Amino acid sequence: MLNDININTKIAKLRQLIEKHDNAYHVLDAPLIPDGDYDKLYQELLALEQRYPEYITPDSPTQRVAPKPISAFLTHTHTQPMLSLSNAFSEAEISQFDKRIRQLLTLSETENLSYACEPKFDGLAVSLHYEKGILVKGATRGDGWVGEDITHNLKTISSIPLKLQAKSPQDIPENLEIRGEVYMPIQGFEALNQHCLKNNEKLFANPRNAAAGSLRQLDPRITAKRPLAFYAYGCTSHFGLNTHMDLLAKLNTFGIRLCALSQEVINTQGILAYYQDLLTKRPSLPYQIDGMVVKINHFDFQKKLGFVAKAPRFAIAYKFPAEEAETQLESVDFQVGRTGVLTPVARLKPVYVGGVTVSNATLHNIDEIHRKDIYVHDWVIVRRAGDVIPEVVGPSLNRPRPKNAQKIVFPTLCPVCGSDIKQAKNEVAMRCMSGLYCKAQLIEAIKHYVSRKAMNIDGLGEKWVIQLIESGLIKHIHDLYDLTQDNLLKLDRMAEKSAQNLVDAIENSKKTTLGKFIYALGIREIGEVAAFTLSKHFKNLDNLMLATEAELVAIPDIGPVAASHLIRFFQDKPNQNMIEKIIQAGVFWESIQELPQSLYLPLLGKTYVITGTLSQSREEIKEKLAALGAKIASAVSAKTTAVIAGDAPGSKIQKAEKLGVAILGQAELDKLLM
Numbered sequence: 160m161l162n163d164i165n166i167n168t169k170i171a172k173l174r175q176l177i178e179k180h181d182n183a184y185h186v187l188d189a190p191l192i193p194d195g196d197y198d199k200l201y202q203e204l205l206a207l208e209q210r211y212p213e214y215i216t217p218d219s220p221t222q223r224v225a226p227k228p229i230s231a232f233l234t235h236t237h238t239q240p241m242l243s244l245s246n247a248f249s250e251a252e253i254s255q256f257d258k259r260i261r262q263l264l265t266l267s268e269t270e271n272l273s274y275a276c277e278p279k280f281d282g283l284a285v286s287l288h289y290e291k292g293i294l295v296k297g298a299t300r301g302d303g304w305v306g307e308d309i310t311h312n313l314k315t316i317s318s319i320p321l322k323l324q325a326k327s328p329q330d331i332p333e334n335l336e337i338r339g340e341v342y343m344p345i346q347g348f349e350a351l352n353q354h355c356l357k358n359n360e361k362l363f364a365n366p367r368n369a370a371a372g373s374l375r376q377l378d379p380r381i382t383a384k385r386p387l388a389f390y391a392y393g394c395t396s397h398f399g400l401n402t403h404m405d406l407l408a409k410l411n412t413f414g415i416r417l418c419a420l421s422q423e424v425i426n427t428q429g430i431l432a433y434y435q436d437l438l439t440k441r442p443s444l445p446y447q448i449d450g451m452v453v454k455i456n457h458f459d460f461q462k463k464l465g466f467v468a469k470a471p472r473f474a475i476a477y478k479f480p481a482e483e484a485e486t487q488l489e490s491v492d493f494q495v496g497r498t499g500v501l502t503p504v505a506r507l508k509p510v511y512v513g514g515v516t517v518s519n520a521t522l523h524n525i526d527e528i529h530r531k532d533i534y535v536h537d538w539v540i541v542r543r544a545g546d547v548i549p550e551v552v553g554p555s556l557n558r559p560r561p562k563n564a565q566k567i568v569f570p571t572l573c574p575v576c577g578s579d580i581k582q583a584k585n586e587v588a589m590r591c592m593s594g595l596y597c598k599a600q601l602i603e604a605i606k607h608y609v610s611r612k613a614m615n616i617d618g619l620g621e622k623w624v625i626q627l628i629e630s631g632l633i634k635h636i637h638d639l640y641d642l643t644q645d646n647l648l649k650l651d652r653m654a655e656k657s658a659q660n661l662v663d664a665i666e667n668s669k670k671t672t673l674g675k676f677i678y679a680l681g682i683r684e685i686g687e688v689a690a691f692t693l694s695k696h697f698k699n700l701d702n703l704m705l706a707t708e709a710e711l712v713a714i715p716d717i718g719p720v721a722a723s724h725l726i727r728f729f730q731d732k733p734n735q736n737m738i739e740k741i742i743q744a745g746v747f748w749e750s751i752q753e754l755p756q757s758l759y760l761p762l763l764g765k766t767y768v769i770t771g772t773l774s775q776s777r778e779e780i781k782e783k784l785a786a787l788g789a790k791i792a793s794a795v796s797a798k799t800t801a802v803i804a805g806d807a808p809g810s811k812i813q814k815a816e817k818l819g820v821a822i823l824g825q826a827e828l829d830k831l832l833m
């Protein structure tokens with residue numbers, strides 16, 4: 160039988176051993192034992208802590224993932240501002256940077272000047288606070304002065320130590336604030352998107368967005384599943400050391416992970432050589448970088464140089480050129496979306512842009528094509544900008560328009576079903592008007608119906624949906640409920656187990672909510688929030704199906720356009736028949752519980768306009784605001800609640816100022832979304 164002292168000693172020894180192996184694996188990149196042996200140690204500690212919970216401490220390796228979501232992010236005021244960096248884009252700008260520094264430090268051009276160079280990660284800057292060696296807080300950069308407390312999420316990242324290492328306890332500083340970047344390795348990002356694809360979830364545009372989305376989770380259990388990693392690039396104390404490179408080495412002794420590519424170089428030549436070397440390494444790096452960071456290595460020089468506005472004078476980001484390439488536009492196809500909208504897609508002569516070969520790019524819509532003056536056979540510039548869908552920026556200015564260039568003509572008939580194409584009044588979009596009789600729209604409608612936020616039918620990815628429709632097994636949405644293991648086995652590459660899993664998933668999805676069901680129907684202008692609002696208002700489907708236009712527009716958040724789509728949808732006999740068949744198949748929902756609307760839609764009735772670059776993508780912000788009940792408009796008017804303005808905002812700011820509409824920055828947006 161173990162006594163108290165023995166248990167404590169055993170637990171402490173196990174923790175020490177696990178921390179040592181964590182450090183070897185995550186920080187030194189040199190594991191000392193096989194994964195299986197590590198798991199055994201971890202399980203042993205877990206079992207002991209479960210048996211003796213009184214010995215659990217927050218720094219235990221088992222305590223990385225908090226068991227419950229938090230209700231909101233708290234703000235965190237940085238002890239020293241988290242600065243951004245000025246940018247350089249050319250050798251000339253780097254020479255100017257060096258020249259300016261030499262002038263300010265009164266150094267001649269022949270004196271050697273030491274710089275610390277490191278990659279500029281495409282991730283998110285965070286600060287980590289250690290008290291007596293224990294990680295007590297972690298925060299985002301926010302606006303540089305105030306960030307968000309995301310401790311619960313940062314603790315789930317294995318390369319962030321919960322406890323600092325040192326030879327002896329006296330070596331551990333009382334307080335230590337480390338700064339660095341959280342990023343998502345490319346492999347992890349691709350695996351995450353594969354998972355999203357399989358589950359019909361929205362894909363992340365790039366590793367940075369995926370990292371940002373993962374860190375802004377209220378539920379740390381979700382963050383823990385995301386492949387995030389951390390590198391430190393600095394710290395707010397200098398330990399009496401002379402240089403940045405020495406400081407990095409010191410941080411490493413505490414078990415803090417550093418980037419192995421950090422390096423001291425001498426003079427501009429050293430910086431330029433490092434840049435060229437990094438450019439050649441870039442395609443094979445396991446993470447995305449968008450340039451390099453150059454810092455004066457000596458702290459006394461850094462101190463003398465000081466700061467301008469939000470950026471230090473002693474450092475600069477030397478950015479890689481935008482990921483653009485020139486190629487020829489071979490043809491334009493028109494893809495038909497769920498609601499019949501035709502999107503022009505550029506088919507390009509394959510071209511290598513930023514690590515991938517691109518042969519398709521979006522042309523957005525007819526207005527964009529005209530605005531950019533793009534013709535088939537034109538030489539065009541394609542931009543990847545880290546996004547998964549590349550875009551055609553415009554015709555290349557380096558070359559004359561080819562003689563065989565042809566104007567892009569929008570089809571008058573649907574390229575899939577041959578029905579008429581129409582452009583509604585005040586709409587840019589052209590649509591195929593034949594609804595679910597068009598195969599393309601049926602595929603998209605079923606993909607939407609089975610998606611996670613709708614009926615959540617697991618395992619029914621795009622390739623199966625296409626096969627089900629191509630094989631004639633599905634002609635209408637309700638045919639999903641007639642699928643059996645036997646007829647699923649007729650599909651190419653469908654195995655018995657997968658067929659059964661699919662049948663089970665369809666069966667399990669039958670219990671849903673009224674809001675999800677309304678959303679799943681894919682009615683135009685009825686997103687997740689509007690569907691939820693309708694379900695709360697009407698409480699049952701019959702009431703909604705019988706609602707008049709006047710009743711619908713009286714509901715906050717349902718405008719006349721959405722109301723007319725609802726009326727048209729529910730008056731349509733085939734739609735009525737489909738709903739009846741779905742309900743006969745056993746789809747059901749429980750009665751609606753009453754909740755005050757202000758509780759679940761705190762921004763109801765508010766309208767925002769977004770401009771400029773913010774830390775999250777525009778789509779992400781729109782989705783989050785909409786989920787809180789807000790409307791997002793594209794133009795500023797007197798009815799706008801506020802304009803949310805990021806970096807490089809457009810003319811919307813002037814319009815807002817003229818109309819006296821409030822202007823919110825990143826920090827205020829973050830508070831709004833809290």
Ligand code: 5U1
Nearest residue numbers: 242243244277278279392452474
């Ligand atoms: N690698 C690296 N990224 N980064 C970002 N170093 C680095 N240093 C920074 C920032 C904002 O700031 C210090 C120069 C203060």
